[in-house]
Amino acid sequence: MRLLISNLNRFTTATHLANLLLPFGLVSSARIMMNAQNGLSEGVALVEMEYKAGQIVISELNNSRFMNYYISVEETISTNKSKRFKSHA
Secondary structure (H helix, E strand, O other): OOOEEEEOOOOOOOOHHHHHHHOOHHHHHHHEEEEOOOOOOOEEEEEEEEEEHHHHHHHOOOOOOEEOEOOOEEEEEOOOOOOOOEEEE
16 A cells, blocks of 8 residues: 655654554555755655555554654555655655
8 A cells, every 4th residue: 555644744754654654564665755856855755555554554643643743644546756756765
């Protein structure tokens, strides 16, 4: 399952996300979206993990507080990457 996690603290790293999600299941990838023009975090991440674990993450972590921000967690579908963003793993 691919998850879209938004409203992240700009200092959040892929390692922070992986550590947050690890208790729910194996994280196969975690990418923070960075603005291609200025290199700063957009506060959005794409995470891939097993489907059942992803469902639990959505129900447990959506609207929860992480690094002093209330994050949004939802399922997203695979599409071509936007030209506006580049990922930073």
